[in-house]
Amino acid sequence: MTNMITSTVLISFLACLLLVNVEGQVGHSKARCLCLNGMVNHVKPVLIEKLEVYTSSHSCRNMEIIVTLKNGEGKRCLNPEAPFAKKTIEKIMKKQKECAVNL
Template identity: 35%
Template structure:
């Protein structure tokens, strides 16, 4: 086989693999987690977990996913007032250092 044909074949393989890798990377990294969001109030007693995904290269918007106690995941609108209050509460709680309350005993 001629050296030029080998080079052409090798170049074609490398270009195809590189293009395939770029396609896979863009599919996995450029997807938002929430397709639909709801604005209806959900009582905090029903929460199991709240996860906030900040905007980034994978998604151009802030996403908030609430996992309910029965396992269902719900995307909520981060612009609604009740969601803002919950996020504010969670931020304050995370910022507080663990308070250790000690009582001083006095001996009289």
């Protein structure tokens, strides 16, 4: 009886160790980047309805800037290295700092 309990406890302990080890490992998941079909360097500001900036993460190594266009024209990926994108991000950051100061 004691051997059966000892064996059960030992098997349970080893199973827990295995689960903790497997759960903590990083898998080889596919990148979940949103901008896979190329990027544009410029979008007319009057056509922009919404702008989303995604920093690099474990699921996608690239910084991504996605612009939603007005009138249901779809979405475009901006090249983060393009001067237009850099200036746009700079303006947004400046507005956010101004809003934070006014609070």
